Amino acid sequence: MENDCYVVGIGASAGGMEALRTFFSQLPPNLPAAFVVITHLMREHRSILDSYLRDKTEMAVVRCDHDMGIELGMVYVLPENTHVTIRQRILRVHPRSNEIINHAIDIFLSSLATDCGSKAIAVVLSGRGSDGLEGSRKVSANGGTVLVQSPESAYAGDMPQAIITGDHPQEISSPGYLAEKLASLLLDSNKT
Template identity: 30%
Template sequence: MSVLTSLGDVLDGRTFEAVVIGASAGGVSALLEILPGLPRDVPVPVVVVVHMLRGRPSQLAELFAARLDAPVREAMDKDEVAPGSVYFAPADYHLSLEADATFSLSCEPLHIFTRPAIDYAMQSAADVYGDALVGILLTGANHDGAAGLAAIGAAGGLTVVQDPHEAQVPVMPREAIKLRAPDLILPLREIRGLLTMLETR
């Protein structure tokens, strides 16, 4: 496990174009701790993928819209991935980011028993944004997101994992750390602080 590193040291001189966050079991509570810290004029798009029960519509966009100053919406196929908004993956669709900075939704088979899958969003975003991407993986009960976060790291992006000792369900953070050491392992309060410190290109 990598040691916790000073946020200032890691962010010094770095600029970013997008953030992708993945979470599963316990994720809504974790997101309620970190996302309300976003400013109204959040300078990058923040894309959030949360595992959900199949067959039910997602109400995450509505839940967080009532609690955030920044605009919140559900990602739609072909929508522009624009700075200044928080986007949630819709229920029962894989969410990918395309080279023209638009969203793509698909009904491809379940990935690690889930759709939407965190790996799809993170791996596609790594292809689009490279070293200008921040990937954050939170609490969860399986290894979805580990490969996606590793892809972000391989592309030069900044990788962040919730401290497994704090996570409601530590399997997902531990699997990510095991696959590729992240740049930062942080408690939620410091992830919230990180999101307010990002500078843009």
């Protein structure tokens, strides 16, 4: 994959399935970006997020069960009991630590900021806690874009509110509008 392509990291937790459904159902296919979905998963249960999202988007959806290069127009999902990072546009899968609090979103977004700079886009949807704040700050600091679900439209507004309070997201809105905004941003950037 070209090193100047956009990579979109999407973080979600409690209430995130509905937000992801709306987001991906509103997102047009063939956008000039790769998408990586990071959610808080139970360690012991196989995630069905890949099959769930296949019904919501025309893009191909794959589980990131092993290290893999990313491709435009693909959606990659985090498997259970792992963390994923990105380096040189390759998704790297790591075993999840024994730490109780899950920082999977921060871990991925922080690596995304370093690897993709201004081509990094963070989208943080519904969830409890503040996972995503540290990573979003790094995305912003490296010239990337941060989009956040409005807390009032989220099942659990903690994660979005943490970013609104602690960072400067470029857009705060419902998942459907965030999808439209992201599509517009990507298509406009492709014209230049």
